[in-house]
Amino acid sequence: xxxxxxxxxxxxxxxxxxxxxxxxxxxxxxxxxxxxxxxxxxxxxxxxxxxxxxxxxxxxxxxxxxxxxxxxxxxxxxxxxxxxxxxxxxxxxxxxxxxxxxxxxxxxxxxxxxxxxxxxxxxxxxxxxxxxxxxxxxxxxxxxxxxxxxxxxxxxxxxxxxxxxxxxxxxxxxxxxxxxxxxxxxxxxxxxxxxxxxxxxxxxxxxxxxxxxxxxxxxxxxxxxxxxxxxxxxxxxxxxxxxxxxxxxxxxxxxxxxxxxxxxxxxxxxxxxxxxxxxxxxxxxxxxxxxxxxxxxxxxxxxxxxxxxxxxxxxxxxxxxxxx
Amino acid sequence: xxxxxxxxxxxxxxxxxxxxxxxxxxxxxxxxxxxxxxxxxxxxxxxxxxxxxxxxxxxxxxxxxxxxxxxxxxxxxxxxxxxxxxxxxxxxxxxxxxxxxxxxxxxxxxxxxxxxxxxxxxxxxxxxxxxxxxxxxxxxxxxxxxxxxxxxxxxxxxxxxxxxxxxxxxxxxxxxxxxxxxxxxxxxxxx
Numbered sequence: 001x002x003x004x005x006x007x008x009x010x011x012x013x014x015x016x017x018x019x020x021x022x023x024x025x026x027x028x029x030x031x032x033x034x035x036x037x038x039x040x041x042x043x044x045x046x047x048x049x050x051x052x053x054x055x056x057x058x059x060x061x062x063x064x065x066x067x068x069x070x071x072x073x074x075x076x077x078x079x080x081x082x083x084x085x086x087x088x089x090x091x092x093x094x095x096x097x098x099x100x101x102x103x104x105x106x107x108x109x110x111x112x113x114x115x116x117x118x119x120x121x122x123x124x125x126x127x128x129x130x131x132x133x134x135x136x137x138x139x140x141x142x143x144x145x146x147x148x149x150x151x152x153x154x155x156x157x158x159x160x161x162x163x164x165x166x167x168x169x170x171x172x173x174x175x176x177x178x179x180x181x182x183x184x185x186x187x188x189x190x191x192x193x194x195x196x197x198x199x200x201x202x203x204x205x206x207x208x209x210x211x212x213x214x215x216x217x218x219x220x221x222x223x224x225x226x227x228x229x230x231x232x233x234x235x236x237x238x239x240x241x242x243x244x245x246x247x248x249x250x251x252x253x254x255x256x257x258x259x260x261x262x263x264x265x266x267x268x269x270x271x272x273x274x275x276x277x278x279x280x281x282x283x284x285x286x287x288x289x290x291x292x293x294x295x296x297x298x299x300x301x302x303x304x305x306x307x308x309x310x311x312x313x314x315x316x317x318x319x320x321x322x323x324x
Numbered sequence: 325x326x327x328x329x330x331x332x333x334x335x336x337x338x339x340x341x342x343x344x345x346x347x348x349x350x351x352x353x354x355x356x357x358x359x360x361x362x363x364x365x366x367x368x369x370x371x372x373x374x375x376x377x378x379x380x381x382x383x384x385x386x387x388x389x390x391x392x393x394x395x396x397x398x399x400x401x402x403x404x405x406x407x408x409x410x411x412x413x414x415x416x417x418x419x420x421x422x423x424x425x426x427x428x429x430x431x432x433x434x435x436x437x438x439x440x441x442x443x444x445x446x447x448x449x450x451x452x453x454x455x456x457x458x459x460x461x462x463x464x465x466x467x468x469x470x471x472x473x474x475x476x477x478x479x480x481x482x483x484x485x486x487x488x489x490x491x492x493x494x495x496x497x498x499x500x501x502x503x504x505x506x507x508x509x510x511x512x513x514x515x
Contacts, residue, residue, distance in 0.1 A: 011496055012493070054469075054472065065344060068376045
């Protein structure tokens with residue numbers, strides 16, 4: 001067999017699908033052919049890497065099943081059918097309407113939301129285009145706007161509480177007012193690799209710089225090898241301080257590489273906020289205690305996710321790799 | 325294979341709570357699969373959501389003698405291929421070697437016995453392999469994800485991909501050869 005024929009067997013060999021005879025032929029060839037042997041090692045490395053990557057745990061985001069079930073329940077409800085595109089816009093419109101209402105009625109420092117600014121930042125996968133110029137009334141026509149929640153409250157400039165008691169003693173959920181759908185839910189991370197003359201001294205200066213910017217620091221590891229020293233630290237810093245800290249850290253040595261990753265959460269945030277408003281609307285008219293409990297659970301999960309995104313959007317992670 | 329026959333049966337009769345249990349049972353598997361196909365957390369979320377919505381809408385077409393998980397994988401694959409055809413582009417994923425979707429340094433989830441340098445090199449290599457995977461056509465990427473990342477058998481892949489056993493073997497062989505070449509191409513592009 002020639003080398004091409006031998007390499008045609010690699011795929012089957014990876015799956016242990018070769019006959020004993022073919023496997024024997026393959027092994028004998030690999031023992032005498034350096035080129036095929038190296039090629040086989042590369043195959044094992046590549047598909048071994050894929051296998052290891054497949055073993056990493058990836059879990060669905062919190063509130064995932066709840067959001068699916070909420071969508072199914074909405075689509076199952078006897079209200080006039082609207083298509084998915086409209087439903088998404090309606091949810092966003094509802095969010096905007098409630099934020100405006102709660103802002104004006106409760107005199108909360110209002111997260112003023114302009115419908116024109118509410119267009120979701122379309123992610124690469126999203127085939128749904130925003131519909132411009134839809135009036136609020138049209139967007140929200142099939143949704144239950146929990147406006148009465150806000151209007152039943154006296155004017156009060158104190159912050160909006162998670163739940164408000166009604167005259168009947170029923171506790172209404174209005175927690176969504178703490179969230180603002182804006183375009184600044186973007187998470188930035190930077191990986192900075194620098195070369196220095198003295199790694200320890202550079203790290204010490206990096207820690208002082210981080211402290212001066214109020215960043216939290218975590219050491220990810222260090223290693224000495226063949227006279228070289230490698231130190232890796234992670235800094236989490238307020239977004240406004242991040243560019244300054246990144247530049248200062250880069251100034252500690254000569255930059256080998258600097259990579260940034262940007263994760264745009266705006267669209268997901270708007271969608272989830274729309275869902276939260278919708279669930280709160282359902283929850284406030286629901287009479288069945290069991291269903292109220294279930295809705296409260298879903299609402300809490302969504303709020304937890306939104307809070308986590310709020311926090312992450314306000315911070316930036318910088319991983320600093322120092323090598324000497 | 326998860327025994328979900330009873331839940332499927334109840335869901336087919338309109339029991340929403342049974343369907344919710346099915347979603348909870350399969351959400352991590354389907355989300356992981358979507359993430360491996362798309363290479364993006366956001367895209368995976370959209371795709372996985374669409375899978376369950378489509379499954380609910382077409383629940384009555386599901387044959388109870390089939391495996392529900394396999395059926396969901398089939399929906400995922402079809403939905404994803406349709407989406408990529410609509411967009412007519414296949415996105416190259418950002419480098420996962422350095423960051424996880426939580427913005428954390430990927431090395432933190434790596435094996436603890438490795439030195440920082442070994443971990444970094446390993447993760448850089450994974451990033452390269454991942455980039456090569458993302459450059460494949462949906463048909464080839466799909467079989468590699470199913471076989472090499474998720475360990476499905478030829479028979480199960482044939483069921484999901486809806487083709488013969490022979491086609492699975494030849495497609496897998498072709499996909500691996502292309503993958504091998506793409507790894508070299510990615511290496512050259514970053515050198």
